[in-house]
Amino acid sequence: MSRVITNKPEVLVPAGTPEKLKVAIDYGADAVYIGGEAYGLRTRAANFSYDDMAVGVAYAHEHDAKVYVTANIVAHEGNTDGAGEFFRTLRDIGIDAAIVSDPALIEIAITEAPGLAVHLSTQASAANYETLNFWQKEGLERIVLGREVGIAEINEMQKHTDVEIEAFIHGAMCIGYSGRCTLSNHMSQRDANRGGCAQNCRWKYDLFEMPTLGDQDSEIKADEAFSMSAVDMCMIEHIPDLVEAGVNSLKIEGRMKTVHYVSTVANVYRKAVDSYCADPDNYELKPEWVDELWKIAQREMSTGFYYGVPDQDDELFGKRRKRPQYTFIGEVLAYDADQQIVTVQQRNNFGVDDTVEFYGPNFRHHQQVVADMWDDEGQAIDRAPHAMQIITFHCATPVQPGDFLRKQK
Incomplete structure (x- = not known):
């Protein structure tokens, strides 16, 4: 057993x-x-x-x-x-x-x-x-x-x-x-240990040789030559x-x-x-x-x-080795199972012919192509470009309020 x-x-x-x-x-x-x-x-x-x-x-x-x-x-x-x-x-x-x-x-x-x-x-x-x-x-x-x-x-x-x-x-x-650091205190006058961290370690820095410190001609040419x-x-x-x-x-x-x-x-x-x-x-x-x-x-x-x-x-030296592939685009507000229509609050631009992925609790996922789209007045539209716009479109796979949508970049 x-x-x-x-x-x-x-x-x-x-x-x-x-x-x-x-x-x-x-x-x-x-x-x-x-x-x-x-x-x-x-x-x-x-x-x-x-x-x-x-x-x-x-x-x-x-x-x-x-x-x-x-x-x-x-x-x-x-x-x-x-x-x-x-x-x-x-x-x-x-x-x-x-x-x-x-x-x-x-x-x-x-x-x-x-x-x-x-x-x-x-x-x-x-x-x-x-x-x-x-x-x-x-x-x-x-x-x-x-x-x-x-x-x-x-x-x-x-x-x-x-x-x-x-x-x-x-x-x-x-x-x-x-997590204890004073870079922000010295460089940004914001106390990192009292909630004010400016994340100075995430900034890009140039590396110079000490004998010529500050001489721009001596800059070591590289992709993000030095990083903390x-x-x-x-x-x-x-x-x-x-x-x-x-x-x-x-x-x-x-x-x-x-x-x-x-x-x-x-x-x-x-x-x-x-x-x-x-x-x-x-x-x-x-x-x-x-x-x-x-x-x-x-x-x-x-x-x-x-x-x-x-x-x-x-450490993040040089070019990024891998990048995220998806953009968050919306939240499901309602689903009409009889009509197979989903109502979505848009968070990022998407539209007809885009492939979108729905995901929800318990690791539920499915992908589909957006075949049609209507605004909150029932007018057919091709895209939803306005932040927080309410839209509807056909969705054959049942989803639930609180599910989210994303699309591949």
Whole structure:
């Protein structure tokens, strides 16, 4: 008899807006993490008000999902003002945990908001079991590991601790240690460790020889001769290793990413985790899972530090080696099964004779050619060029509200 995995890990998906929270849960997330209007590291994201949080928590809990709030800044003098009220409000709203890195904020959350679970942020760089045990004794229920931790180290940690472990498994990787970097502070006057990162490591840089620094004639001519920009992480091919290592929560990066990204990563990792945990002895990686993630990739992908120290192939040197092939084009609003007509809210230009792909929760997919199209007044049109335009067209394969559409570039 095939064994069944009893310690199925949580699939944790980013939700930068209320819309993305709902999409993440609909597409398979066990939990989402969001930002509030203070104390988080994504000040440019469309962060949640308390009212937004309450609505999001209600929706998540109705669907047996959890909501975590990031409060992971490095606090300077004055930055802790009001933190007690903030954490108490999270608790009273029903937030399932706060993700915190600064010891002062951790202490405030534990002492002033009893009953609110606290998780240690990856910004704290936890990378050994002694550190995990220290934070567990301080009252934390879960540790988000530093992104420099490998599979072998996680296996060793599990021999010496029983605190929950969360690990990043997909998304952007930071050039700074566990996300801590001051490039933005010096070059853009924006404090990366208090939510203002300008992603200076993603900029293109020229490389000069020191004796002639600043002499444009000495510039080394090459395609992006020097770069600090890391490729993205992708562990879809290594779900068995993560599960067997006892990782409790598989975390996906991307609170500022699109609905297309959120729905796709939730869909893929949900399918992979369920497949492995249901029948690990006969588990098989499906090529379509990997292909699906490439449809929304922004950069090349690698396994980061999980199997060794990254090398030059884990940085974006020179020309891109692979590019995403699909554009997000719309959302299904309704489907008339009798007439076989789908109503779509357009997000990007498409039209008659285009081949489009529908996809939905539980990894449902189908492709078709758009044979006809009408606007919201019933007038026949060839293309839908206007953002958020409502259109209809024939669709023989049943689809559901909340399904999405994309097309190949």
